[in-house]
Amino acid sequence: xxxxxxxxxxxxxxxxxxxxxxxxxxxxxxxxxxxxxxxxxxxxxxxxxxxxxxxxxxxxxxxxxxxxxxxxxxxxxxxxxxxxxxxxxxxxxxxxxxxxxxxxxxxxxxxxxx
Amino acid sequence: xxxxxxxxxxxxxxxxxxxxxxxxxxxxxxxxxxxxxxxxxxxxxxxxxxxxxxxxxxxxxxxxxxxxxxxxxxxxxxxxxxxxxxxxxxxxxxxxxxxxxxxxxxxxxxxx
Numbered sequence: 001x002x003x004x005x006x007x008x009x010x011x012x013x014x015x016x017x018x019x020x021x022x023x024x025x026x027x028x029x030x031x032x033x034x035x036x037x038x039x040x041x042x043x044x045x046x047x048x049x050x051x052x053x054x055x056x057x058x059x060x061x062x063x064x065x066x067x068x069x070x071x072x073x074x075x076x077x078x079x080x081x082x083x084x085x086x087x088x089x090x091x092x093x094x095x096x097x098x099x100x101x102x103x104x105x106x107x108x109x110x111x112x113x114x
Numbered sequence: 115x116x117x118x119x120x121x122x123x124x125x126x127x128x129x130x131x132x133x134x135x136x137x138x139x140x141x142x143x144x145x146x147x148x149x150x151x152x153x154x155x156x157x158x159x160x161x162x163x164x165x166x167x168x169x170x171x172x173x174x175x176x177x178x179x180x181x182x183x184x185x186x187x188x189x190x191x192x193x194x195x196x197x198x199x200x201x202x203x204x205x206x207x208x209x210x211x212x213x214x215x216x217x218x219x220x221x222x223x224x225x226x
Contacts, residue, residue, distance in 0.1 A: 004157070031212060031213075035216075041218060042120075042203060042217055042218035043203060043205075043219075044216075045213060045214075045215075058213070090158070092157075101207040101214050102160050102163065103214060105150075105157030107155070107157050108156070108157055
């Protein structure tokens with residue numbers, strides 16, 4: 001049981017390049033989330049999904065797109081990377097239940113945009 | 115508008131003493147609160163939670179207190195251990211929101 005995994009762990013991009021971050025979970029969770037963490041800003045929600053085929057905007061969605069074609073995967077895309085998107089990106093999954101909104105996080109992807 | 119605030123970016127505590135981390139919120143609809151712990155180069159991990167129908171929840175060395183009238187919650191760690199050195203995030207959710215709102219985090223350092 002791997003929990004939540006993220007690919008890649010680290011990436012350097014040039015301004016204007018595109019990339020996709022992959023998140024996979026093996027806990028059969030309905031909900032999946034993408035966050036970014038920046039110094040002094042905490043965890044800010046980018047996009048989330050409450051089920052296969054659904055997506056919704058979070059707090060800071062601009063410049064990102066997402067897709068949830070399979071229940072276990074949640075992809076985060078950057079079509080044209082900007083230096084302001086330099087950050088650490090965390091994926092999380094969760095379900096309503098005994099712990100309601102408890103979320104399980106992946107190890108993070110560190111992205112540097114030059 | 116920051117709905118969940120952790121006003122102390124950092125806290126330093128001596129080993130064996132009590133650590134108290136604070137969190138304030140503005141949305142009175144929040145009904146569930148959580149604390150997450152994060153080590154460097156790792157994702158956050160769930161630590162403890164509390165429902166708005168309670169004012170205290172305890173799990174070993176960790177206790178969370180909720181003061182609804184003040185819209186304030188706190189995490190107490192007793193006794194503090196070196197392994198508790200980490201960044202702590204508080205988070206909150208409201209009914210049906212299907213997502214969490216996180217605070218900015220507090221870096222706790224336990225000194226030997």
